[in-house]
Amino acid sequence: MSAAALPLxxxxxxxxxxxxxxxxxxxxxxxHLALDEIAGRSVVCKAEALQRAGSFKFRGAYNxxxxxxxxxxxxxxxxxxxxxxxxxxxxxxxxxxVPVTVVVPxxxxxGKVDGARTLGASIVAYHxxxxxxDEIVAQLAVDQGLAVVPSADAQAVMAGAGxxxxxxxxxxxxxxxxxxxxxxxxxxxxxxxxxxHINPHIKVIGVEPAAAADTAASLHAxxxxxxPAVPDTVADGLRHVxxxxxxxxxxxxxxxxxxxxxxxxxxxxxxxxxxxxxxVTEPSGAVALAALAGLDLPPGPVGAILSGGSVDLDxxxxxxxxxxxxxxxxxx
Amino acid sequence: MSAAALPLxxxxxxxxxxxxxxxxxxxxxxxHLALDEIAGRSVVCKAEALQRAGSFKFRGAYNxxxxxxxxxxxxxxxxxxxxxxxxxxxxxxxxxxVPVTVVVPxxxxxGKVDGARTLGASIVAYHxxxxxxDEIVAQLAVDQGLAVVPSADAQAVMAGAGxxxxxxxxxxxxxxxxxxxxxxxxxxxxxxxxxxHINPHIKVIGVEPAAAADTAASLHAxxxxxxPAVPDTVADGLRHVxxxxxxxxxxxxxxxxxxxxxxxxxxxxxxxxxxxxxxVTEPSGAVALAALAGLDLPPGPVGAILSGGSVDLDxxxxxxxxxxxxxxxxxx
Numbered sequence: 001m002s003a004a005a006l007p008l009x010x011x012x013x014x015x016x017x018x019x020x021x022x023x024x025x026x027x028x029x030x031x032h033l034a035l036d037e038i039a040g041r042s043v044v045c046k047a048e049a050l051q052r053a054g055s056f057k058f059r060g061a062y063n064x065x066x067x068x069x070x071x072x073x074x075x076x077x078x079x080x081x082x083x084x085x086x087x088x089x090x091x092x093x094x095x096x097x098v099p100v101t102v103v104v105p106x107x108x109x110x111g112k113v114d115g116a117r118t119l120g121a122s123i124v125a126y127h128x129x130x131x132x133x134d135e136i137v138a139q140l141a142v143d144q145g146l147a148v149v150p151s152a153d154a155q156a157v158m159a160g161a162g163x164x165x166x167x168x169x170x171x172x173x174x175x176x177x178x179x180x181x182x183x184x185x186x187x188x189x190x191x192x193x194x195x196x197h198i199n200p201h202i203k204v205i206g207v208e209p210a211a212a213a214d215t216a217a218s219l220h221a222x223x224x225x226x227x228p229a230v231p232d233t234v235a236d237g238l239r240h241v242x243x244x245x246x247x248x249x250x251x252x253x254x255x256x257x258x259x260x261x262x263x264x265x266x267x268x269x270x271x272x273x274x275x276x277x278x279x280v281t282e283p284s285g286a287v288a289l290a291a292l293a294g295l296d297l298p299p300g301p302v303g304a305i306l307s308g309g310s311v312d313l314d315x316x317x318x319x320x321x322x323x324x325x326x327x328x329x330x331x332x
Numbered sequence: 333m334s335a336a337a338l339p340l341x342x343x344x345x346x347x348x349x350x351x352x353x354x355x356x357x358x359x360x361x362x363x364h365l366a367l368d369e370i371a372g373r374s375v376v377c378k379a380e381a382l383q384r385a386g387s388f389k390f391r392g393a394y395n396x397x398x399x400x401x402x403x404x405x406x407x408x409x410x411x412x413x414x415x416x417x418x419x420x421x422x423x424x425x426x427x428x429x430v431p432v433t434v435v436v437p438x439x440x441x442x443g444k445v446d447g448a449r450t451l452g453a454s455i456v457a458y459h460x461x462x463x464x465x466d467e468i469v470a471q472l473a474v475d476q477g478l479a480v481v482p483s484a485d486a487q488a489v490m491a492g493a494g495x496x497x498x499x500x501x502x503x504x505x506x507x508x509x510x511x512x513x514x515x516x517x518x519x520x521x522x523x524x525x526x527x528x529h530i531n532p533h534i535k536v537i538g539v540e541p542a543a544a545a546d547t548a549a550s551l552h553a554x555x556x557x558x559x560p561a562v563p564d565t566v567a568d569g570l571r572h573v574x575x576x577x578x579x580x581x582x583x584x585x586x587x588x589x590x591x592x593x594x595x596x597x598x599x600x601x602x603x604x605x606x607x608x609x610x611x612v613t614e615p616s617g618a619v620a621l622a623a624l625a626g627l628d629l630p631p632g633p634v635g636a637i638l639s640g641g642s643v644d645l646d647x648x649x650x651x652x653x654x655x656x657x658x659x660x661x662x663x664x
Contacts, residue, residue, distance in 0.1 A: 004394060025360065025362065025363075026359065026360070027360065028358070028359065028360045028382060030357065030382060031357075033423070033426070033449075033451075047360075047382075049610040050360060050362060050379075050609070050610055050611070052364075054610060091365070094365070111607070119365075120368075138466040157431075169643060238649040271645065274612055274645055275443070275644075275645065277382070278382055278386060278611060278612040278613075278641030279382070279611065279612070280606055280610040280611070280612060281610075309610030312607075313603065313606055313607065313648075313651065313652060313653065314649075316645075316655075317645060317646075320645060320651075321645065321646065
């Protein structure tokens with residue numbers, strides 16, 4: 001499949017960058033000598049946890065809503081989310097005066113849901129195992145005339161997500177590889193299109209929790225593969241049973257591989273980021289950092305996207321102070 | 333006293349900026365709608381907690397050591413510090429291959445001291461109540477031929493600290509006031525000289541813990557005033573009994589006032605920064621943020637310098653999860 005036939009182009013990402021100018025935060029690219037030693041190469045962390053609304057999701061949500069017609073905006077938007085996309089949509093609605101409804105799983109972290117509610121979004125809860133989320137969203141969209149803004153499976157959302165990689169390669173042009181968390185796959189897809197447009201030789205490697213390695217399994221099978229059950233991982237933002245359709249079209253072509261990390265490695269990385277980078281990362285936001293210990297890649301500087309930081313202090317402390325047992329290489 | 337007679341000029345700060353280019357991190361200027369609402373104005377937080385070695389101190393330490401002669405560098409440097417300057421000097425020594433000795437109080441936070449040790453610095457402990465720190469430093473400097481790099485009381489150190497304000501006013505040129513933590517006073521002095529060079533009308537307001545308000549007391553008395561005892565405040569980096577001499581010469585002329593905050597307000601602000609900004613701040617690093625609730629200043633956008641983030645997760649959680657009782661306005 002040629003790059004021209006992919007459902008996302010570099011131009012889409014540059015368009016998103018123009019819409020996000022002066023709106024999204026330009027997040028820092030952080031480095032630390034100790035991290036370079038652990039990874040055996042220089043490492044730059046793109047701290048999207050510091051993005052507005054706490055994660056990279058704001059880039060995609062804002063870009064998608066800003067691209068709607070005035071009429072669509074007046075009616076409002078709806079999205080489903082484990083939390084970060086909900087907060088991102090809610091902030092977008094607040095900034096653009098667009099009514100927002102978010103459909104969240106019953107077990108989503110309270111902090112994430114409260115964040116969206118405080119920003120004025122209407123919250124609809126569903127049961128992760130029992131209900132069909134997409135059906136609920138579709139029904140509400142029809143009933144209330146709302147535009148659907150998916151968390152990953154839309155061109156404008158992937159394009160917005162890709163602007164983080166544009167920024168990162170402006171901040172650190174020498175990178176030879178980027179490690180990117182994979183949930184629905186929108187961030188990975190946006191990152192791959194943006195990064196390979198700037199540098200066709202760069203490697204873009206996805207990172208998934210070992211228990212939620214649906215994209216790894218799909219790449220291995222050469223087609224979308226569904227996990228037998230909703231994954232049980234500490235990384236609540238990455239509990240996908242299968243890749244989203246549109247990101248998958250890109251990721252199957254452009255991703256150079258997927259690394260998996262254990263929950264123990266993830267919480268180690270969260271503690272490391274707190275201690276050394278002074279950045280709060282949620283479990284899903286720390287998977288790329290977690291993949292750096294024992295990284296098996298050709299030499300060269302590497303970027304890691306710390307995708308989000310929505311986590312309660314109590315939960316953070318509980319996880320990091322008493323992490324699950326581990327045997328794998330991890331950040332010390 | 334005219335600006336020309338002050339022991340620090342804008343040129344010194346621009347020189348420092350040149351030395352720090354490509355070495356110090358350009359830390360982000362973060363904003364949040366909820367913070368704007370709390371402060372009743374737009375607020376920009378300069379997140380120096382994300383600076384290399386975890387605080388703004390790296391700017392001054394590196395600038396001071398980089399300005400030494402090759403011969404002085406070969407012999408090595410010594411500095412005294414409650415922790416952040418120690419880590420900053422240690423990292424500087426590592427980067428410039430200069431031997432570093434740091435003299436730290438016996439009760440300095442373990443994490444800060446370990447950070448300096450890991451980077452290769454020699455550690456000498458002293459007792460805060462019993463020993464004369466400056467005497468210990470002076471004796472070791474003479475005995476071993478070391479150049480002294482004070483944590484605040486030196487032109488090159490203040491100049492380096494002032495580069496944070498240069499950056500902040502590049503990132504947010506519209507600021508009408510900057511809130512800056514005051515310990516020894518070096519950051520406040522550097523900030524005041526830099527900010528007022530760029531905008532003579534800008535207000536630079538110091539922030540001190542109520543229990544360690546030595547600069548507030550000195551400004552009130554019109555001369556350096558010593559507190560009766562080593563202050564008891566959660567902000568371990570700001571436990572000064574009196575302002576350092578050289579910063580005082582600047583601050584008494586240029587500071588537009590000092591606000592004090594209670595320990596309860598400080599730990600509230602730490603929790604707020606964790607939850608909303610995703611930045612880890614130590615108590616001393618959160619005082620400017622703590623001063624934003626109930627701020628009594630003319631309208632206009634305000635900058636707050638979050639000066640450092642060296643704090644253990646356990647200590648952070650203990651402080652923030654069970655804060656001291658409070659009656660004052662604080663971040664919700």
